[in-house]
Amino acid sequence: VQLMESGGDLVQPGRSLRLSCAASGFTFDDYAMHWVRQVPGKGLEWVSGISWNSGFIGYADSVKGRFTISRDNAKNSLYLQMNSLRAEDMALYYCARALYYYGAFDIWGQGTMVTVSS
Amino acid sequence: QSALTQPASVSGSPGQSITISCTGTSSDVGGYKYVSWYQQHPGKAPKLMIYDVSDRPSGVSSRFSGSKSGNTASLTISGLQAEDEADYYCTSYTRSSTLVFGGGTKVTVL
Numbered sequence: 001v002q003l004m005e006s007g008g009d010l011v012q013p014g015r016s017l018r019l020s021c022a023a024s025g026f027t028f029d030d031y032a033m034h035w036v037r038q039v040p041g042k043g044l045e046w047v048s049g050i051s052w053n054s055g056f057i058g059y060a061d062s063v064k065g066r067f068t069i070s071r072d073n074a075k076n077s078l079y080l081q082m083n084s085l086r087a088e089d090m091a092l093y094y095c096a097r098a099l100y101y102y103g104a105f106d107i108w109g110q111g112t113m114v115t116v117s118s
Numbered sequence: 119q120s121a122l123t124q125p126a127s128v129s130g131s132p133g134q135s136i137t138i139s140c141t142g143t144s145s146d147v148g149g150y151k152y153v154s155w156y157q158q159h160p161g162k163a164p165k166l167m168i169y170d171v172s173d174r175p176s177g178v179s180s181r182f183s184g185s186k187s188g189n190t191a192s193l194t195i196s197g198l199q200a201e202d203e204a205d206y207y208c209t210s211y212t213r214s215s216t217l218v219f220g221g222g223t224k225v226t227v228l
Contacts, residue, residue, distance in 0.1 A: 043121070043219060043220075044158075106175060
């Protein structure tokens with residue numbers, strides 16, 4: 001059972017970036033998926049979540065209108081499209097699995113770093 | 119979406135018990151059973167320790183237990199061990215259909 005994030009990079013403020021999370025070792029469409037971020041040395045912040053069939057999606061106020069979560073169950077993949085990036089979006093982004101949308105995150109990836117700087 | 123309130127730090131001697139509180143409102147912690155706790159060692163991804171207020175995932179030591187009273191959830195670590203030294207975070211589902219984390223608690227084993 002594994003989650004592997006990718007796509008993190010150094011990007012200028014105002015630009016866009018797309019993160020991916022590849023799942024393996026479990027039936028991907030049995031689970032909701034989430035993105036959680038962490039500024040190095042700081043606490044965890046929930047970013048966004050999506051139900052197993054994409055029927056329910058939620059966002060933190062801090063990213064609503066700028067970030068879009070999506071999933072492709074045929075590819076066992078989760079995505080986070082991040083637009084209009086700000087300095088405060090700079091963080092390590094984790095994807096995490098949950099048995100149901102409002103449930104606990106039982107499997108986490110190792111994270112991918114997003115750096116926003118000019 | 120205000121963060122749940124946790125003490126910044128808690129410490130205890132080996133073998134002792136400690137409790138970490140996580141205070142929210144009736145719109146999150148007090149309103150749902152979907153409170154979970156995570157342990158994070160430096161440089162590592164978080165690990166689920168408690169879910170649905172008081173349930174323990176397979177493989178997690180029985181020294182870890184969770185409870186809730188009103189708008190405050192708690193994580194208790196019994197028989198404190200050196201390996202328990204880490205950061206601990208609570209999280210809860212909210213009435214806004216979002217999730218919110220606590221600010222985190224650093225546990226130090228003296």
